[in-house]
Structure formats: structure tokens, C-alpha cells
Amino acid sequence: MLKVGIIGAGRIGKVHLESISYHVKNAVVTAMADPFMNDETRAFIEGFGVEKIYQDYKQIINDPEIDAVLVCSSTDTHAPISIEAINAGKHVFCEKPLANTVDKIQEIADALKAHPEVKFQVGFNRRFDHNFAAVRKAYDEGKIGDAQILKITSRDPQAPPVGYCAASIFLDMTIHDFDMACFLTNSDVEELYVYADALINPSIREYGDFDTAIISLKMANGALAVIDNSRQAMYGYDQRAELFGSKGMVATSNDTLSSAVISTADGVTGEKPLFFFLERYMESFSEEVRQFVAAVENNTETPVGIHAGMQSVKIALAAEKSANEHRAVKLSEID
Numbered sequence: 001m002l003k004v005g006i007i008g009a010g011r012i013g014k015v016h017l018e019s020i021s022y023h024v025k026n027a028v029v030t031a032m033a034d035p036f037m038n039d040e041t042r043a044f045i046e047g048f049g050v051e052k053i054y055q056d057y058k059q060i061i062n063d064p065e066i067d068a069v070l071v072c073s074s075t076d077t078h079a080p081i082s083i084e085a086i087n088a089g090k091h092v093f094c095e096k097p098l099a100n101t102v103d104k105i106q107e108i109a110d111a112l113k114a115h116p117e118v119k120f121q122v123g124f125n126r127r128f129d130h131n132f133a134a135v136r137k138a139y140d141e142g143k144i145g146d147a148q149i150l151k152i153t154s155r156d157p158q159a160p161p162v163g164y165c166a167a168s169i170f171l172d173m174t175i176h177d178f179d180m181a182c183f184l185t186n187s188d189v190e191e192l193y194v195y196a197d198a199l200i201n202p203s204i205r206e207y208g209d210f211d212t213a214i215i216s217l218k219m220a221n222g223a224l225a226v227i228d229n230s231r232q233a234m235y236g237y238d239q240r241a242e243l244f245g246s247k248g249m250v251a252t253s254n255d256t257l258s259s260a261v262i263s264t265a266d267g268v269t270g271e272k273p274l275f276f277f278l279e280r281y282m283e284s285f286s287e288e289v290r291q292f293v294a295a296v297e298n299n300t301e302t303p304v305g306i307h308a309g310m311q312s313v314k315i316a317l318a319a320e321k322s323a324n325e326h327r328a329v330k331l332s333e334i335d
């Protein structure tokens with residue numbers, strides 16, 4: 001049984017606590033740390049039988065009984081905490097994005113090189129979603145042939161409050177889609193061009209950010225991809241992908257609570273997509289950790305390593321550059 005400590009008890013830290021407790025049978029959460037631990041959060045954590053609750057994450061890093069840590073704290077802490085954990089010999093699962101700069105991710109890569117026994121995984125949970133995994137499977141099985149066009153639609157149901165995000169839309173939200181583009185075409189990105197604007201809430205521009213974007217990508221394997229992003233779709237969380245190739249096409253639709261379609265004299269209606277990531281991707285949060293635990297147990301490679309973590313951030317930084325400079329940006333410029 002893998003003993004896990006979770007660092008960060010916010011939204012995603014609680015998701016992983018619940019998911020591991022109910023759905024990951026070879027792991028147990030024994031400790032959780034957050035500097036802003038309040039009574040409500042403490043009671044929530046205690047409800048899952050977690051024995052050790054701290055304010056200082058270092059107590060988890062220094063605990064010889066803990067085998068692995070999940071870094072679920074704010075983005076700016078991901079790199080320093082991951083490096084400390086790696087240097088202490090803990091296996092690390094770190095939420096996306098790994099950092100806001102290439103240098104900080106390189107420091108994680110250097111720590112991993114010095115500790116080859118440590119398993120490291122990035123929290124790109126969408127790779128483990130049943131729909132997107134089926135797209136990649138069809139591609140791997142040769143049913144689509146050579147990948148030519150990938151289309152990703154990724155729209156949130158509601159925008160966060162202005163100023164909520166320390167990171168840009170590209171580092172916070174689109175980073176998942178950048179990873180999806182690489183995963184679904186099994187390729188890195190070579191070049192991109194972005195049109196972005198603040199069409200939902202123009203005051204987001206004051207923070208140098210955007211809420212709507214169209215991103216065109218040239219993949220290293222020759223495929224072309226397009227991602228469309230919105231922070232606010234009035235009908236719910238819109239998460240779809242379509243991969244078109246020399247032999248055919250594979251496409252996914254949104255998950256809904258039911259497939260019931262009601263037809264009356266007034267028209268034909270169906271369910272809206274599941275509301276947001278907690279509803280849509282819960283199973284993928286369990287599956288990514290199951291596979292992380294399996295990699296530790298079997299001493300095999302984790303399914304989402306440091307390369308994916310680095311590549312996605314480079315793409316996000318290139319996207320910021322393209323949106324601000326109104327030009328195509330090669331990934332090699334970010335190196």
C-alpha cells in the first residue's frame with residue numbers, strides 16, 4: 001500500500017483526497033498540509049481518516065513513512081516543492097502547470113536526473129478521460145491513418161472572477177488543450193499562431209489576459225491542429241475533439257447526465273453537457289493516480305513525465321508571445 005501525502009488542500013487537493021480514498025485501492029492518504037488550514041477543511045480531511053494534518057508541507061517531505069506526494073498547491077509553489085520532495089526521495093505527482101518558466105521546469109528535470117529512482121508524473125488528467133483515450137486508441141490502432149487535422153473545442157461554463165488567475169489563460173486553461181494536442185497526435189508542437197481577445201469581459205485586458213482564443217498549431221509530425229477556447233459557454237462545459245487522417249476520422253461528443261432526447265410540438269431537446277471539470281473528469285482524476293501508483297509499484301515509467309510538463313509550458317509561453325506580438329512563433333524560440 002503506497003502511503004501518500006497531499007500538499008495543498010484547495011479544490012484539487014480535496015478532489016484527489018476523495019478520489020484516492022474511494023477509487024484507488026493500492027494507495028492511502030496519510031497526511032495533508034496547507035498553510036491556510038481552517039476548521040472546515042480540517043473536518044473534511046479528517047472525514048477521510050487522514051491521520052496527519054499540517055500547516056507546513058515540510059512535515060510531509062520529512063516524514064520517512066510517506067512514499068509519495070501529490071503537489072496540489074498554488075502554481076508558483078509546484079517547482080520548489082517538487083524539487084524538495086524529489087531530493088527527499090519521494091515519488092512525485094505534480095498538478096499542472098509545473099511552473100511558469102522553462103528554467104524552473106529544467107530544475108525539476110535536473111533533480112530527477114540526480115534521483116533516477118524517483119517516479120514523477122504531471123497531472124494532465126484529460127489523457128485518462130474515456131473519450132479522449134478512445135481517440136488516441138483509434139489513432140494508435142491505425143484506424144485513422146496519418147494524422148492530418150486535429151480540432152479541439154474547449155470552453156468553460158463560466159469565467160473566473162477578473163484577477164483570479166495568476167497565470168494567463170494559456171498557462172491556466174489552454175495548457176490542458178496543448179497537452180491534448182500533443183497526446184492525440186502523438187507529437188510535439190513545432191509552431192503556432194494565436195488570435196486572442198477579451199470578448200466576455202473586456203476588463204480582463206487590464207491584466208494582460210484574454211478570455212477567448214483560436215490557436216493554430218503545426219505539429220512536429222506534420223499534422224495541423226486548431227484549438228478554440230472560451231471562458232464562458234452558456235450551455236455548459238464544452239469538451240470535444242476530432243482527429244481526421246488519411247484513413248478516416250474519430251470524433252467525441254460531450255458527456256451528459258443522460259442521453260434522453262425529448263421531442264414535442266415545440267422542438268427537440270436534450271441534456272446540457274456535464275457542468276464543469278469536477279463533474280466531467282472525476283473518473284480521469286482517479287485513473288491518472290491509479291496509473292501513477294502502478295508505475296511506482298511495478299517500477300515502470302509514469303504515463304505523463306517531465307517532457308510533457310515542459311512541452312506544454314513551452315507551448316503556452318509561445319502562445320502568449322504570439323497573442324501579444326501578432327505573429328507565428330516557433331517553439332524553438334522559447335528554448
Ligand SMILES: NC(=O)c1ccc[n+]([C@@H]2O[C@H](COP(=O)([O-])OP(=O)(O)OC[C@H]3O[C@@H](n4cnc5c(N)ncnc54)[C@H](O)[C@@H]3O)[C@@H](O)[C@H]2O)c1
Nearest residue numbers: 008009010011012033034035036057072073074075095096
Ligand atoms: N488537473 C486539473 O484539472 C486541475 C484542476 C484545478 C486545479 N489544478 C491545478 O492545481 C493547483 C491548485 O489549484 P486549486 O484550484 O486547487 O487552487 P486553490 O486555490 O483552491 O488551492 C490551492 C491551495 O494551495 C495552498 N497552498 C499554497 N501554498 C502552499 C504551500 N506552500 N504548501 C501547501 N499548500 C499551499 C493554498 O492555501 C490553497 O488551499 C493549480 O496549480 C491548478 O492549476 C488542476
